[in-house]
Amino acid sequence: MPAYTLNGVGVLYFAGWKSHYSLYPASDALVAAFAKELAPYERTKGTIKFPLSEPVPSRLIERIAKFRARQLPTRDGATGRRKGGREGQVDRIRRICAALPSAFEKMSHGAPCFFVEQGKGCFAMFAEHHRDDGRLALWVPVKDGLQPLMIEEAPDVYFYPRYVGANGWIGILLDQIADDALESHLREARQIIASKRRNSKV
Secondary structure, eight states: OOEEEETTEEEEEEEEOSSEEEEEEEOHHHHHHTHHHHTTSEEETEEEEEETTSOOOHHHHHHHHHHHHHHSOOOTTOTTBOOOOHHHHHHHHHHHHTTSTTOEEEEETTEEEEEEETTEEEEEEEEEEETTTTEEEEEEEOOTTHHHHHHHHOTTTEEOOTTTGGGTEEEEEGGGSBHHHHHHHHHHHHHHHHHHHHHHHO
8 A cells, every 4th residue: 555654654645546646644633733624524533535626625634644653653763753861851942942933942840841931831851760760751731632642652652751641731752753753742832821821911
């Protein structure tokens, strides 16, 4: 079956039929994230069907592909995946956050945290020794309802973080995620918190 891969890992598979073409796999997390956009299309378990009689929804498929890519762990040795120690992982996060608008870093509870603006609107928290196993992680907010689906789909990458998990945040094991996927999570996390701050001011 034809497929798009990223660093050797399958992202999306597709097939053509008499009256439609299909994309696989459509996980629960993916369907929840694109519920509104996918509403007009027929779906069976794990599959999205697009009718040949309608224009190809290129922008939607592009967004689905990006979503799938950031849900998947990369294989050992894949480009952009780093297994450095504490400072290497913190520098990695800093480099990504430095490219985000007005992102500000400060220490909070003994760990580097990143804010939408100076001291306000935390959108990412570095966490050491998750579950006392010595692993390094990042805690970020995700869209409503996605947290349990992400953990179920990729438990080697995502986990329920203490303290902030009840607020819909997700934990990411930094040695299991590539740079491009980590950047996507950080950009989305900043957008979520920035939006909440704007709405609170209205």
